[in-house]
Amino acid sequence: MDAFEYRPNPANIIFGSGSISKTGDQLKRHGLSKPLILSTPEQTGQAEALRKILEGKVEVVGIFSEATMHTPLHVTEKALKYCEEKSPDCLISIGGGSTIGLGKAMSVRNGLFHIVIPTTYAGSEVTPVVGETVDGKKTTRSDPKILPSLVIYDLDLTMTLPVGLSVTSGINAIAHAAEALYAQKGDPITNLFAQEGTRALARALPELVKDKSSVSARRDAQYGAWLCGTCLGSVGMSLHHKLCHTLGGTFNLPHSETHTIVLPHALAYNAPKVPEAMKMLADALPESNGDPIQGLNTLLAKTNAPRSLKAFGMKEEDIDKAADIAVSNAYWNPRSVERDLIREVIRRAWAGEDARTDL
Template sequence: MRFTHESLTQRVCFVPGEAPAAVRDEVRRLGATRVMVIAAAAEADLARQVTVDVPVVLHHNEAVMHVPAETAERARAAATAHRVDALVTVGGGSTTGLAKAIALTSGIPIVAVPTTYAGSEATSVWGLTEGARKMTGVDARVLPRSIVYDATVTLSLPVAMSVASGLNALAHCVDSMWAPRTDPVDQALAGEGIRALTAGLPSVVADPAGLEGREQMLYGAYLSAVAFSSAGSGLHHKICHVLGGTYDLPHAQTHAVVLPYVLAFNTPAAPEAERRIADAFGTASAIEGLQRLRQTVGAPSALRHHGFNEADIDAAANAILDVVPASNPRLVTAHRVRRLLRAAWEGADPLTMDDRPRKAWTQQSVVPPDPAIRDGHAGP
């Protein structure tokens, strides 16, 4: 066994029902006296409640999906003008992403209070969209110093959005099994993340007002993000970054739709990862476990329902080819990406998108090996 794993330095506080006190304490630990609170307009009232005991000099409510560069510049200018020395975010990935854009150029520390399961709070990954291109990178300055997880602040997240956000977290776990920098630690974290999310998500759907399921979701989302931050972006995330940044598709729903197609595409060439994922789901095959979960919670099913046009498939496929990780377990060609995107656009059975026939997941069979696979890659 030979690998190098780097752990991130971060405080993680699980404090059910005690977010305001925990945020106050984390801000004090930083020695901050001029705090900028970032939240989307819809969560502005919640943000004020969470930061009631914090020395706030600015409430900033312009959080936009995919963090447009111009939005980031306005937020940076506001932080400079108010001489901000700490950022508190209350919201999902877009909100945390905006704070990261500020920290990227200023080094101002972040205390994150997540209200979704996006996981951005536990990664050193930043993203900005300029024009129709989404840029991402890794920088230690953007990693929040502290995370305050309080399941009560997620109670206002609608069930449908909880499902999409939870499956987004699950995508972090799956991609971490074969991402460019993956190692056994990442894979162990991802496996436990899958178990927690698989337990928590049906509970949230069945009992939206209950806290136990939402706590499991926050726990799973944290594990998934830590694994993803270390392992890097695999094929799934590269596809979704292109779709989200270029076509302005909703982040969580896009991840939720694309995930089964990438899983079905890669697992024939990654039997060890397939076994780990299946074990985490507790099913005979990875795709069976994912599809059962998706069916149970009513997952988003097709890109055409979320603003992606059939006419854009070819252009999107070409853009994706430019960013495919060289380490992906299965060879990615233009033809294969087009088939994957078309299947995701239609909402087709993911096991029918390849040229070779395979049994549907509902027959509870393990995905058969691809006879064309040689040395970890499939033939042309």
């Protein structure tokens, strides 16, 4: 076995049906009594429900419900100003990647204890990474201080998650695991997490398409999302995430849908250089027949996942701009990042073609 370093991020995880009810006790355990709740406008109802759960235990100083995708700086600044006015002693993000991203961007700036209650399968809650958008460009920041202090996974909060979003946030989570398998600083422990997380999600997502109320599928999906997110939190990112940050931040494309569409194409580009990682991924994907690209194409087809960036408003003339931005900043990737080839990767994702390893 090759030499390696394993540096797990410290995390306090509470997992189980009804676990949101433990939030008040957890606040008291950590000596906290004045939380500020964060959400998107669409999830204000869940934020209000959490406020009611906390009534009589702590003083909720307010709800900031303007979180939005790609964590634009102007929203973060507005939330920080609101935070100063309310003087909370902690933040609680309830929602998906947009809300969690806002909470991370705030806590790393003001040092507040950050509790996350995820309602999707994005996995951002267990990573020390935040992507922020300024003037149409999304940049990624990694710092141990970004990692939330406590994560409460409540199965019940995912039961009404729409099937389409369940699928795309689940594939987004698989993307974290896939890149971890060939990360520059990978290790065998993270590889185990990546395979198990991918296996759980690949099992759960087709079942959710058949029965969105399946408790076992929801449990598998949440479990898989936690494992996959933990992988991304332990190792670095490569081509897939860089492309998605470029596309999402520059063209305001939806986060999880963009990850879903790009993933098989980015993997196909890197596949020739990472045969061991591809074998591990193939072992975790059903119906792959030893080919993880085929396995992903099949999974996307079985779950009716989106395949085309064009369908979300990206224009054909944007492909060249995206390729230029994607290669403008140097970053590690197992295969050399060549502009013309990356343009073709983006074009295929834009057109909605099946991924293939012929570049």
